[in-house]
Amino acid sequence: MAKQPHILCEPGDLNDIALVPGDPGRVERIAGQCDDHSLVAENREYRVVNATYGGVDLTLCSTGIGAPSTAVAVEELANVGVETFLRVGTTGALQHGIEIGDMVVATAAAKDEGTTKRYEDATVPAVATHEVVAALLAGAQARDEDIHVGPIATDDAFYAETEAYVERWEAAGLLSVEMEAAALFTLARRKGLDAGAICTVDGNLVAGTQKGETDDDELPEKAHDNVERAIGIALDAVVTLDEA
Numbered sequence: 001m002a003k004q005p006h007i008l009c010e011p012g013d014l015n016d017i018a019l020v021p022g023d024p025g026r027v028e029r030i031a032g033q034c035d036d037h038s039l040v041a042e043n044r045e046y047r048v049v050n051a052t053y054g055g056v057d058l059t060l061c062s063t064g065i066g067a068p069s070t071a072v073a074v075e076e077l078a079n080v081g082v083e084t085f086l087r088v089g090t091t092g093a094l095q096h097g098i099e100i101g102d103m104v105v106a107t108a109a110a111k112d113e114g115t116t117k118r119y120e121d122a123t124v125p126a127v128a129t130h131e132v133v134a135a136l137l138a139g140a141q142a143r144d145e146d147i148h149v150g151p152i153a154t155d156d157a158f159y160a161e162t163e164a165y166v167e168r169w170e171a172a173g174l175l176s177v178e179m180e181a182a183a184l185f186t187l188a189r190r191k192g193l194d195a196g197a198i199c200t201v202d203g204n205l206v207a208g209t210q211k212g213e214t215d216d217d218e219l220p221e222k223a224h225d226n227v228e229r230a231i232g233i234a235l236d237a238v239v240t241l242d243e244a
Contacts, residue, residue: 001079001080004076004079006046006073006076007043007061007076008042008046009048011079011081013041015050015082017056017242018058018060018082018085018086019058019061019087019235019238020061020085020184021063022062022070022089024042024045024046024062024064026231027048027060029228030234031049031060033053034052034053035052037049037050038051045062046062047060048060053235054236054238055239061073065180066180067154067182068114070184074188083194084193084241085184085188086198086238087197088197088231089180089198091104091199091202092210093176093201094153094175094176094206095174095175095206100202100204100209101221101223102148102222102226103146103147103198103199103201103229103230104147104152104198104199104201105136105140105148105149105197106133106152106175106181106185106197107127107128107133108126108152108185109128109152109181109182109185110151110152112165112177113154115156116186119187119190120186120190126154126189127185128195129189129194129196131194131241132194132195132241133149133196135237136234139237139240143229147198148175148176150174150175151174151175152175152197153169153178154180155179156179177205185197194241200230
């Protein structure tokens with residue numbers, strides 16, 4: 001098989017398990033918690049790194065923002081042998097009582113985006129793999145983290161999340177909204193692969209706090225290192241999955 005056109009990798013380059021943050025900069029933050037790491041490829045929004053954590057070899061690959069670029073990453077990573085995907089991202093809460101700095105492990109994602117509709121009917125659910133969810137919860141428990149577990153929404157239009165959308169999501173009991181999980185879960189399921197997601201809360205749409213609107217000095221203490229904590233949980237989950 002030829003080198004993949006976007007992630008610039010070919011079979012044998014990567015490992016079976018991959019952490020897939022959206023932000024290329026978060027790849028470096030994850031690599032910083034690993035025992036060792038090396039850059040494999042970098043192109044557009046895709047930064048690909050191989051690393052080792054707790055004796056387990058894994059791959060890190062950024063997906064960029066949104067379902068379309070995530071789908072490209074998942075398609076190409078799967079083509080070169082990745083079998084398990086763990087998203088490490090950020091999310092906006094949709095329920096009162098979910099605070100900035102909290103963490104959400106998604107069990108499923110509402111498909112309020114356009115990418116998955118090119119693959120299948122909108123009524124087919126986008127669900128995380130049970131074993132990956134369980135590994136993330138085990139990682140959170142081992143680190144004594146409180147975590148919110150349940151369905152979320154995946155949306156395409158960050159600047160078009162109107163009050164009507166927020167009210168509908170809240171009434172449905174969805175925990176939070178982000179922009180990638182539905183594509184990840186859908187493609188993994190269709191390909192017979194495994195996927196899950198842990199996201200840190202960086203705003204609460206119901207409470208009226210949008211991403212980036214809160215001064216750091218006003219944030220709760222748990223919000224100051226929430227990304228690093230989520231990365232640690234995800235890395236521990238990788239070890240659990242490798243041992244299974």
